[in-house]
Amino acid sequence: MTTNTFIAGKGFLYRFDPRAKLLLLVLLCAFVFLPVSMPGLWLVVAVVFLTTWSSTGFKQALHPLRSILPLLIIMVVFIPLTHRDSEVVLSISGFPLVTTGALENFNLLAARFIGITYMCTLFFWTTPMGDIMLTLRWYGLSHKAALVLTLAFRFIPFIADAFQMIQDSHSMREPNLGEKDRRRQPLADVVPTVTSALVFALKSIPQLAMSLEHRGFGRAGARSAYRRLAPRKGLFTHFFFSVMIPASLWLVFNTLG
Amino acid sequence: MKDVLKLQKVSFSYREYNVPPVRKMVLENLNLTLVEGSKTLILAPPDSGKSTLSRLICGMVPKYLEGDLSGTCLMDGVEITSRQPWDLVESCVLVGQNPQEQLLMTTCEDELAFPLESLGMPAERMSRVVRNSLRKWKLLDFASISPQEMSGGERKRLLLAFLDTVPAPLWILDEPFDDLDSQWRETLMQRITDHNGTVLVLASRYIDEFRGSFDHYGILSEGAITIGDEQDIVIEYEQLCDREYTSVESCTEEHCGKALSCSNVSFLHPRKSVKDNAPFTLEVPSFTLRSEEIVSLVGPNGSGKSTFSRVLCGLDPPRAGEFLLDDQAVSRRDLSRTVGYLFQNPDYEIFLPSVREELAWSLSGDRSRTAAQKTALVAECAKLFHLELDATPSTMSYGKRKQLQAAVHYLLDRPFYILDELDSGITYATAFEMISLLRSRGAGILLITHDRSFSDRLSQRSYTISNGTVLEREGQV
Known part of the structure; x- marks a missing residue:
């Protein structure tokens, strides 16, 4: 469970107060669900991607996209089958395969999905987990709830790490050189890896509980804190920007006016 | 002197879910008394119940690993099972065999601070204690680094730093010397000697390094502990371990005549959790491993042995240079089909879910054998490595899991193997046996170990890592 989501780097997001950053994250996530123009929505997604790129590098910035690619492919496959009553763009033997309504729907859902993925990823990549926990406590969560939440945040990357590890291990069990290559069965090969990753993750739960309790988690007395969020002079300014950025985007790109 | 720990007629067996249930006693009528300030060494072969015993003392078994417990377990005169693990923080600290199982935070300083936060220690004092502990174990530069990005030995040191962090008088150390280089083993031994409180060390190796340093010596075997004179205990333990050893001398020369080499290879290993201006790099001017030979690779903790291994078996790409198999360039995929890498951590x-399935998976890509042949081969392999086919790997001991790991690679039948700390958690005899089996068909072995006497007894040549460069050691080993 030592999986770390933080990636050290440089840029304004690393200097941004985590409390204000969390508020900005929530407001931006809400923004993508507001009725805004499609170019505006994609522009916001592009800016978030470019920020990720500048903060962590291009190769690293592509990681989230790679992770959600299978889901995007599923969307590409199934969404055209919806909205069959709108204008037909492509049909086979009279069967409407792609319609304008479906394309618009896919465009909207893809922008929201990619946007939210990058916003959340950027938050976790630029904020140390200790600061995230303190931020949650600053917003009023108990230590227990904040710890459980941060452990939950790490559990998905932990499973992803386990998956990678198991895939490495399985890749080392290919037949020897000179022997017949195993017939590649992508789906059949993925199933044991996913199952193993889940078993591995489940096995870690009692170990995690043992470790927590051995370190005194659950004691009745008051708990002290090793870390504190640094008091910042510009905290108000940070919060001001957290509210103003999504509000300005909404004013510029809203489609209701 | 009062008794800090008193175990009387303790028996324990894990809950089995097999039908019909097979009840295997891990501890049986075990008696152990630790007097305040005493230093006790219990020698125990793998799979003898060391980890179970240490967890039981800390109140985590049978709470989290279900089983049937009987007998009396008293710590400071109070029944352990009547207390919760968090109430024992100030009484005992456990350093487990596998650091990966115990570490849970995302930076080293947060890791050490966690128990102190639980004790409500003021922030300033806590900061002092944490930094002192990190300094003592030479981990101060790692304070903001994620334990995930550290080597196995560095993680072990982080776990050992708890000894200087948590103010507990009783230390329970389960195979604490594994994964540590000789310098850190000495440091740990010194810390044990200097500790004012009580220490219980459970170990299977490095016996020569412990001798004369403890007050009491014992053997944990067949679920019970026998305490005795140091000399008698060591002799008895060596006899006990020797019984497990079966020499395998035949060599079918199936893989003979091959050579794996590289020259001017370099690789980079950046850390993500800190902005590193000088990321870890390793240079390999020249390296060769031939069939049938055993070559050792030695170096201090964190020098890059595992990083080199990952590149050598094709898991990670080198920054520059290429690998050659019989003077032909070999791709990363082909490397992974040529070099078997037994990770430091078998997990x-x-x-x-079972030994049978784990072994059978190694043969899943083999299309030259029938299902019946594969089944027979799996059964034969399990017998060679002393494994029960229906056993559940997750409840097997660390040493047994190492044996299963070696069995998996034995079935893969690679021409080369990298054994990364194969000897940790197992006896010399078991390690010799596993190596004999792995090279029984002529495979070349790269042996990574911190145990100089072990590598000297086995290897024909040796490489060392010094200042980020892999160099061949002068002269024959």
């Missing part, structure tokens, strides 16, 4: 390779 990185063992995932399936």
Whole structure:
């Protein structure tokens, strides 16, 4: 469970107060669900991607996209089958395969999905987990709830790490050189890896509980804190920007006016 | 002197879910008394119940690993099972065999601070204690680094730093010397000697390094502890371990005549959790491993042995240079089909619910054998490595999991193997046996170990890592 989501780097997001950053994250996530123009929505997604790129590098910035690619492919496959009553763009033997309504729907859902993925990823990549926990406590969560939440945040990357590890291990069990290559069965090969990753993750739960309790988690007395969020002079300014950025985007790109 | 720990007629067996249930006693009528300030060494072969015993003392078994417990377990005169693990923080600290199982935070300083936060220690004092502990174990530069990005030995040191962090008088150390280089083993031994409180060390190796340093010596075997004179205990333990050893001398020369080499290879290993201006790099001017030979690779903790291994077996790409198999360039995929890498931590390779399935998975790509032949081969392999086919790997001991890991690779039948700390958690005899089996068909072995006497007894040549460069050691080993 030592999986770390933080990636050290440089840029304004690393200097941004985590409390204000969390508020900005929530407001931006809400923004993508507001009725805004499609170019505006994609522009916001592009800016978030470019920020990720500048903060962590291009190769690293592509990681989230790679992770959600299978889901995007599923969307590409199934969404055209919806909205069959709108204008037909492509049909086979009279069967409407792609319609304008479906394309618009896919465009909207893809922008929201990619946007939210990058916003959340950027938050976790630029904020140390200790600061995230303190931020949650600053917003009023108990230590227990904040710890459980941060452990939950790490559990998905932990499973992803386990998956990678198991895939490495399985890749080392290919037949020897000179022997017949195993017939590649992508789906059949993925199933044991996913199952193993889940078993591995489940096995870690009692170990995690043992470790927590051995370190005194659950004691009745008051708990002290090793870390504190640094008091910042510009905290108000940070919060001001957290509210103003999504509000300005909404004013510029809203489609209701 | 009062008794800090008193175990009387303790018996324990894990709950089995097999039908019909097979009840295997891990501890049986075990008696152990630790007097305040005493230093006790219990020698125990793998799979003898060391980890179970240490967890039981800390109140975590049978709470989290279900089983049937009987007998009396008293710590400071109070029944352990009547207390919760968190109430024992100030009484005992456990350093487990596998650091990966115990570490849970995302930076080293947060890791050490966690128990102190639980004790409500003021922030300033806590900061002092944490930094002192990190300094003592030379981990101060790692304070903001994620334990995930550290080597196995560095993680072990982080776990050992708890000894200087948590103010507990009783230390329970389960195979604490594994994964440490000789300098850190000495440091740990010194810390044990200097500790004012009580220490219980459970170990299976490095016996020569402990001798004369403890007040009491014992053997944990067949679920019970026998305490005795140091000399008698060591002799008895060596006899006990020797009984397990079966020499395998035949060599079919199936893989003979091959050579794996590289020259001017370099690789980079950046850390993500800190902005590193000088990321870890390793240079390999020249390296060769031939069939049938055993070559050792030695170096201090964190020098890059595992990083080199990952590149050598094709898991990670080198920054520059290429690998040659019989003077022909070999791709990363082909490297992974040529070099078997037994990870330092066996849990990185063992995932399936039973030994049978785990072994069978190694043969899943083999299309030259029938299902019946594969089944027979799996059964034969399990017998060679002393494994029960229906056993559940997750409840097997660390040493047994190492044996399963080696069995998996034995079935893969690679021409080369990298054994990364194969000897940790197992006896010399078991390690010799596993190596004999792995090279029984002529495979070349790269042996990574911190145990100089072990590598000297086995290897024909040796490489060392010094200042980020892999160099061949002068002269024959």
